[in-house]
Structures are given as structure tokens and as C-alpha cells.
Amino acid sequence: MTARPRAQRPRLPETSQGQRAARHAWNGGLTGKTRTGAEVAPYTWCTAPGCGSEATTGQPPAAGMVQVAAAGDGAGARWWCPGRCAVLARTRAELRAIPMRTTGGGR
Numbered sequence: 001m002t003a004r005p006r007a008q009r010p011r012l013p014e015t016s017q018g019q020r021a022a023r024h025a026w027n028g029g030l031t032g033k034t035r036t037g038a039e040v041a042p043y044t045w046c047t048a049p050g051c052g053s054e055a056t057t058g059q060p061p062a063a064g065m066v067q068v069a070a071a072g073d074g075a076g077a078r079w080w081c082p083g084r085c086a087v088l089a090r091t092r093a094e095l096r097a098i099p100m101r102t103t104g105g106g107r
């Protein structure tokens with residue numbers, strides 16, 4: 001059996017009076033449309049000069065920058081700010097190192 005995408009899964013309609021009452025109680029009496037979320041950028045680019053530049057010379061573009069080796073996609077190592085940028089780069093490399101399953105189903 002293959003898992004269907006979320007949009008194709010059947011949903012039970014909540015039409016009975018008991019279901020509406022239960023939802024109303026669970027929401028603390030709040031019903032109706034939800035308000036729209038705030039306009040917040042999920043990711044902000046680092047503006048430090050040299051951050052994310054390819055590590056070709058072996059010398060960091062700025063003092064304290066960390067060299068992080070890429071993995072999985074054949075890209076070379078890059079220099080990143082210590083802290084957030086380096087952590088994001090390492091995490092990205094680790095995620096790319098996970099082998100992708102190319103064939104679906106088959107179980």
C-alpha cells in the first residue's frame with residue numbers, strides 16, 4: 001500500500017452538532033476564520049562580507065570564519081561566519097549527505 005498525498009486523503013466532514021460543540025469547546029470558544037499570519041521572512045541572508053564564499057585559497061576572507069565542507073552535491077568547501085551561518089551550512093551538508101530514495105513504493 002502506498003501512502004497517498006495529504007490532499008488526496010479523505011477527510012471526515014465535521015457537520016454534526018456534537019462535533020461543532022466539541023470543536024468550539026476545544027478552541028476555547030473561538031470560531032470563524034483565523035487571522036492571517038504576520039509577514040515575516042523565514043530566512044534572512046547574512047550580509048557579512050566573504051560569508052559563503054568558496055574556500056579556494058585556504059585563507060579565510062575574514063578573521064574567525066569557519067570552513068565547512070559541503071557533502072553530497074559535489075560542491076566545494078565554503079567559508080562561513082562562526083555561529084549561525086556555520087551551523088546552517090553544516091546542517092545543510094548533513095541533510096544533503098542523506099541518500100535520497102529514488103524509487104517510490106516497493107514495500
Ligand SMILES: [Zn+2]
Binds near residue numbers: 046048051052081085
Ligand atoms: Zn554569515
